[in-house]
């Protein structure tokens with residue numbers, strides 16, 4: 356019979372009575388563990404207990420990571436994606452991957468514009484850049500929704516001015532799917548303002564959309580296009596989508 360007292364952070368808890376017993380684990384073999392007198396639970400393998408504890412810690416860390424990714428706007432689909440998991444479909448895509456990774460690692464005040472066909476990996480790379488920089492990822496439609504939600508003066512937590520200032524000043528911002536949404540006037544006004552202000556404040560901005568450069572020129576005012584030319588790098592994802600290939604693979 357052995358008596359033990361367990362030290363806890365708030366002092367000592369009353370002594371308990373137990374004895375050392377043999378514990379046989381299928382996975383870890385035989386070990387000797389302390390077992391409480393009168394306990395109805397069988398003795399537990401200390402290695403299994405430690406493994407369970409570590410598993411719980413990993414799950415909690417993973418939950419925290421996902422919560423953070425949701426907070427910065429990343430969609431679930433890209434939670435486990437990065438520049439490393441991007442699979443270039445051709446030589447141009449491989450070059451873009453290198454160039455965009457270098458820009459994401461050292462964004463400085465550079466503007467990045469990714470345009471072209473859908474399903475070519477723009478959102479994958481844009482999300483990866485936001486994750487790498489702990490920045491904010493949004494789409495035009497969500498940005499527009501958030502701005503319009505500020506018009507409800509009773510429910511809104513922030514004013515339109517505060518929201519615009521937020522998008523103009525946060526250290527790293529990605530606006531994806533710039534081609535979507537119907538309100539073209541609001542889009543031109545907001546995107547142009549964000550671009551101009553971020554340019555003046557030396558903040559990087561990544562824009563992405565399933566569109567062509569000609570369309571981009573219609574949605575941003577000419578002064579912004581001039582700034583983009585000065586401080587920007589554009590990437591034309593002109594090749595075919597990889598999605599039909601995926602569908603073919605699934606059909607096999």
Ligand SMILES: [Zn+2]
Pocket residue numbers: 380381382383384400401402403404
């Ligand atoms: Zn075990």
